Amino acid sequence: MDLTVNTPLDVSSADDSTLQSISGALGSFTETGASYLIREMYPKRPLRNFLWNDDFIANIDQFGNGPSWNREGEFESKLCPKERGRLFYLRDLESGEYWSPNRNFDRSGFDVFETEVGLGWSKIVSEHRGIRFEWTIFVPRVGNRECWKVVVSNTGDAPKELDLFAYSGSALNDLEHSAYNHAKFVDSLNGVLISHNAYNFPSTLKHHYVATTAEVRAYETTNRRFVGVYGNLNKPDALSRGGDLESIDTSFDTDMTAILQSRYSLKAGESVELRMVSGLASGLDEAARSAAEVFADGWFESEQAAIAAGIGRFAERIEVSLPQEDKEAEFFTNVWLKQQISLGKTWARTYTRGFRDIMQDITAFVSLEPESVAERICYCLERQRPCGNTLRQWEPIDLHPYRDGPAWIVPAVAGYIKETGDFSILERQVTYYESDESATVLDHCQRGMDFLLDHLGAHGLCLWGGGDWNDSLNGAGLQMKGESVWLSQATIVATRMLCELLERIGSSDTAAQYANKADTLAVDLRAEAWDGDHFLCGFTDWGEKVGARENKYAQVFLNMQTWAILSEVAEDPEALSDLIEKELNSDFGYVLNKPSFREGDDHIGRVSYFELGAYENGSVYNHGGAFKLVADCKIGRGQLAYETLRKILPGNPVNPPQVSGCEPYAVSNMYLGPENDLRGGEALMSWITGTAGWLFRGVVEDMLGVRAEYDGLRIDPCLPPHWDGVSVRREFRGSVFNIRINNPDMLEKGTLEIRVDGALLEGDVIPVPTTESTVCVEVTLH
Template sequence: MLNKYQDVIQVRKELDAVRKDWQAKTSLIKIETPDKDFNTLVNTWLPYQLYINAYWSRNPSYYHGGGPGKGYRCNVQDTESILSLNPGFARKKIREFASLIRPDGTNAVGWSLDGPWDQSPMKGQVVWFTYLVNAYVKETGDTDILKEKAPYLKDKWCKEGEDEGTIIEHIYKQLDYSWNDRGGHNLPRIGRGDWNDGLDMAGIKEKGESVMIAQTLVRALQQASELAELVDDNEKAKELKDRVQEMTEAINKNGWDGEWYLRGFKDSGEPFGSNKNKEGKIFLNTQSWAILSGIIPKDRRKKVLESMDKHLDTEHGLALFSPAYSDYDPELGRIAMFVKGTKENAAIFCHANLFKIAADLAHGRGQRAYQSLKKIMPNKQKDYELYKTEPYVFSEYLIGPEHPYLFGEGAFSWLTGTAGWAYMMATEWILGARRDFEGLRIDPCLPFSWKNCKIRRPFREATYEILIENPKGIEHGVKEIWVDGKKIEGNLIKPHRDGKSHKVKVVMGKSDR
């Protein structure tokens, strides 16, 4: 290698090849909106961060020690977000992730070149694989993958069971595990943490429960039932739908606090994320996921949205919860060991902010979603002397409002699932070019001021040049769609699969249907 790169001409050729490779990777999807910073982020920097994360996950880097390899939960989400750019890569990763699932439905927390990590299973991780596979099938139309076989992982945590199973059987096992692992409120046990790793003592006695795991499980059960129907496993599909109903009822009966949803229950049975608590009264994630999972009744939506806006929103983004913990709580764990406003102790976690942005978009609140995104965008910070991290990649968090003097400082850039969720929200929900089983769903959700915007997006062996017109400056609603000069019914474009480019005009407004 040293000999190869001693030649300056050869070095220049290799550098040019690298530039062309990145240009190809980042140019497949292009957007054009009135916000130039948003365009730059989505067109260049987000695809760059997605590829780095998808290939390297949270591996050690020059910036941070990271983990000893690739984290399962993180890399599954990274792969889902890169689907529209590289579905072939995602297909290979699905098989790799499946091989890390055990016959009992748990999965390795992560892996490296030495093999799977031997850490004890994390209860909240089992849902993310379902989301990835469901999204992959919607993106590609490839249902064959569901019946392909992959090995199960056998290690000290699970030595018995089948040697292999189909991809959809891997999904069933993961969701069966979470379904059968419930506590006294009929909610999944939290164990040593869910999405929030800092809640590592909340269920150490195997009695604590997580409302967030319950909500994410409902979404996974819904998506798994869709996949079951695709392979004509109608009996399993019905079972999964019945579980959706039962878990939804349990969450709304036991997880509602009056103005918002609880975060969970400690081993002692005491709720946290409750107005009755002195600290940690309201948590962001269980409000966002109440909407994303669809469990929330209509009469509670306004309360939940207003509670987040009132109690958690700040000039730099939404805090993970409020108020921050000031003293260690042995029934919760290290969440209360961090300085107020840092890490899991009420920082402005960017990943969680994207969940909230997703909830706003699902509710048709395009203006609010856009405002929230701007607050955490790395290239839209007002004071970089304060922010202190790169202006082209998302940080894991910004220091929260209860820190005495560092409120708004960025930290742990790169090491976050934020980029993936930001890319999906930007392209699939704000610009609204969203994958679906039957085709490309066009359903933009915009800020009021955007009267025109564009997105070019490949989908199932064709490319769609989409112009969105918003003459009345509304947030959500499609009046009509024209494809290659012909008006279509509804907002679903059937796949062309012809290798050609197709012109799409979308007019927002009240639907004629």
Template sequence: MKFGYFDDARQEYVITSPTTPLPWINYLGCENFFSLISNTCGGYSFYKDAKLLRLTRYRYNNIPTDTNGRYYYIKDGDTIWNPGWQPVQTELDSYSCRHGLGYSVFTSTKNELTAELTAFVPLNNNCEINRLTLKNTSNQAKDISLFSYIEFCLWNAVDDMTNFQRNFSIGEVEIEGSAIYHKTEYRERRNHYAVYAVNTAIDGYDTDRDSFLGAYRGVNRPIVVEQGKSTNSKASGWAPIGSHNINVTLQPGEEMSYVFVLGYLEIDEDNKWEAPGVINKAPAKEMLAKFETNEQVETALDELKEHWTTLLSKYTVETNDDKLTRMVNTWNQYQCMVTFNMSRSASYYESGTGRGMGFRDSCQDLLGFVHLIPDRARERIIDIASTQFEDGSAYHQYQPLTKKGNMDIGSGFNDDPLWLIAGVSAYIKETGDFGILEESVPFDNDESKAQPLMEHLRRSFNFTRTNLGPHGLPLIGRADWNDCLNLNCFSKTPGESFQTCSNFESGKAESVFIAGMFVRYGKEYAELCKRTGNQAEAELVLAAVDKMYDAVLENGWDGEWFLRAYDAFSEKIGSKECEDGQIFIEPQGFCVLAGIGVKEGLAEKALNSVKERLDTKYGVMLLQPAYKDYHLNLGEVSSYPPGYKENAGIFCHNNPWVSIAETVIGRGDRAFEIYKKTCPAYVEDISEIHRTEPYVYSQMVAGADAPRHGEAKNSWLTGTAAWTFVNVSQYIIGIRPEFDGLVVDPCIPSDMPGFKATRIFRDATYNITVENPNGAQKGVAKLVVDGQEMSGNIIPFVDGKKEYNVTITLG
């Protein structure tokens, strides 16, 4: 069952029913000011940091679901309704919500009145624009009372929801003309305020929530709206809100537009006040002046659309599969940009109050956006590397505002260092910018300890190389990519963090997954050594890689698949010898994509075992059989009910590893089959089962053991976005940046007749046509570049050349 459709021409998803199975959201903003907006106008806004500088209040896990947002109440006679249906939930005569790239448009009608609400965050401005157009389509004049509503958050979102003995006394506002200023704590140490204004004279306002709503009432029936008259309340403590009232008479056919702006302003310490107790409003007025007219708003919206069009033009395809095309050209890349902006902070599942930037997360996210914004990827790499410790290990997280490592979580996730190599290598392949390796980068943010980035990579590699266990495999530390495989944790205390406690540091527990990473990224690091003239280091590295390869074959192979790990007692995990958890997905995907066991035929065996034992119609499960009980020696992975999360859920992030692995051994049909299972566009038809947005990936889909098999959770902020894009763009479509140029090496289903692609790579445009006359799955039979046939599958990069026309024939 569908709740909308893709409008590919406009790069929008059009939701046609407000009662989607879960709120389906969009992100507004791409620089510093961000908003989450659901298909019923729910959500909230923040400046830079969703915890510390939150402008509006949102209530997670509330009932009714998804309450609070920017709401516009239209009172037309006795009927009160909202363009987004919520919160009044009046049945609409028509409804649509179009989520586009950085904007959302709600178009609804009720009783021959049409409302169109366009919401976006303009480029280069710290505000959200809500343009509301009302049109009377009846043949009689209509007297309309319009009421706006937002609820201000008292800036720190955690304090806001816990510290009421203080918060109920500090709320302050000012009202001037049609602008409502939220200035709580501005009197003391804050140098910022919010403004919520509209570009017309108003008939009244409310800034005190209880005055607006009335006692014991919800946003679904504010007393002020019911009575059709604002109370001009001035908040003093309790809960400050912003609400404007505009009364208008619309003649038949007449329409009116109003521009509401919610903005964030920072003021110089020396210019905070324009009079005693009166805030300096000049910067706010300057911002509002930019969005006074419809034309200004249109221009800003056009600029935003142009921004996205340009951005996403870096990689486009034309295929015979609309779902594939729209995911590659639009939605997967869009989601990658959102993970760049948000990391794991603010979604409808991440409350915006907790996790910092993950070291591992950020390196992997980068794989998905480096081609879009290489300059910002470069900055991100420097930020990440700056938090690395001198021994090559890494803080697991760092704070986005200070960019310093987070001591609370600390270090000890032994896959972290190698992801830095992955990110840097991807960046250099994309840009050819070897200069980054010479950048001086601090350790632990201490400039006195700065070293060239290349030295950081050396220490990353060496950290793993020198932290091996009894089987010559890398020690896992607190955990590897699978945060929930906590082999030194042994936690018996309810609620204790599995990831930070370590009650039995065995010095023994090993990860086959990290071994796979070591082989893969060790080779990339060796290549960087070679290309920067350090042949000796390259040879040392490759020798260590070879040794690890052998260790995996010797101690990491279980007969039909790769083992997952050895526990603190050197017992096998992910082995046929285990009662539960006999096979895990991660080492199968990553060892094969690292090339391990390919020539020995083990890769194929492992991937066949995945298909046989882990596959479901909704994706590939993380492990099987699910753990029935809690295992002290395994930690969080065994804490979940069977079928959820890491305990045999379909954890989408690792599905593309298996798909890539399939391309490594040339099985394009299977690679594409795996790709499609978790790809949102392909499950749009079963939205009633899948439930999350059909245009973005979720972290997890419930596995076969779960009562809700096929149900997705935690959409948007997941490494799945980056890895699925790497998979589909570089391995299935097969257009992959390498140091020497662009490789074109598709691995597609045999029934795909070919495709066209346009790739902007190092400022040159590659127009690529792939033909598949013989139903091949892989293998470039013929490569023609600008009319000239070449051998192999790499298009050598020629400095200064701006266009490449490429034709590939598979076979």
């Protein structure tokens, strides 16, 4: 049995001088921003971290609790449940006292209690009654499993005799029919095997195993005996009565669990380390092989190093340096937005995989890991129908007739080609959804645009169908008469990107045809969708205006104004920007619409039934805020872009994490809007949001102005005036560009003087070097 005892132990805490407290009262980033140390362990809501590989994902809080699962197609195989998931207990044999070192149910006065949140790992540390506990959890690159490393140390002056109880609840309890259930200790596994041997089960993953390197003294397999029928996890019956666990298997049980008891005698300053694995398997043989691999000498260390190296590789492709007062924005751009985008491009929104979600995330991720993006584009295009429309989402499949999917295809494909120079992707063959027909990626692009451009309503605008980007405007166009202003604007943006792409490959005549359609759509938007001082949201199947001054609710929507700027439909974009600031700005950010709906309207959809300020009904929906940031830069308003950025990031001084509840290291999908007088400003759902990709691109490509083009790297910054000097390290097509942007006159936009390796550049696009090299770029705004 592998049991490592180390002596002596240095238990000194981290030097506070290496931490920068830039996110309020909850904790602090480490010096490089690559991890965050949570010191307030009982914040407004649990603080999450996501750990994942391509097949398996865990969503854990600061205590290490939370669900984990595998998804095979439409079926989700769950490992740990949302509650009663992962716990440890320590028992001092001399005093008989016990406590949970990772949960601290009683909020006892632990000497140390903190969690370090890293990229792909979390580490929970506590110190109580002279015992230090350290638990690191991560998900390896391959396999449906979690890996745990536990270190228990005696920090006192006298020897200690301790029992450690490692507890893992099982989501197999939630499956239908407990008559399939059995849990037992298996000597060859040195752990517990929990099984749901169901008939006609949709997955091979019927078994949950928990194994350890420790010498198992006793075990338990059910909460009926451990917690007790009327007990609770704070004071489990089995620990309250003392002695060893009963070491009994269980059957026909809806409360199966794996609890492994081990005993240690530690001298002063000694520590013991053990390894554990909790995972899903098709049977005992697979579980045993997995445990043997994980427990091999050096495997933990090499696997964690490989994970860090993989994350570090895509992270270093773009690195920015911002002024000292904006270190939060720097840390998010260099570290945490990239991690959120990576989660999105692999797992979309985790509860499902959405076409628009993945396409937007990979459009941002392409600059970080271009080699993986072509596969993800084709993966998504397999969910496009021959008519040109796409599934909204799959796993599970959503067949509601949303119509915005095609608008995201061309930006993703064009972004990939600009980043890599690889036009060959256009010739890749990809099958259509539920069809034997296969076509090129270029054909997929064109069919998507044809679907949008050729199905117009009475006002000449794109049909709304079951909804556009705003999922909750899902009742306005089901009769295929309603028209969406935002979708029409997004179609113009994508069509013009397609025209540029077609010109590049010599299809000028086809490009001209698409350009004419885009121009006509723009004319109709100006003529039909203008409401005196802003653009409408759309027209319902009944011809009713949405987002008009004549409406009782939701008279102005954010996205239709920002995308009017992005699509260049707005004749006076500055006036639209002023309107946004006047009507839609708040302390928490920019609301999606105002005023919020206060009564349901079936001609609108579910958004009208939502609570005030919730989701798309008047919330500060940060995805829309990120659109606004990009629009601000398009019209040269760098200060407004900066103010928008500050409000989206969790460190907003008016709504910091201890108030909003947002993780200090993740952007939130939304903040409840100011019209919600009960919970306004609260962040209920972070991590899983398209905000991350748009915000990352907004900072790098629009504020700093460094973005890929077909012919090279464009430099076109739009800065807040106080950014007098910033820099970007950018890898692009095999070369490294070290870019320094000087803003001595404290401008937002200006005339650019660009020197490339000392030579003055004509224009603002740096050509791709003929050989891989390091390029020094000096930019000055005048």
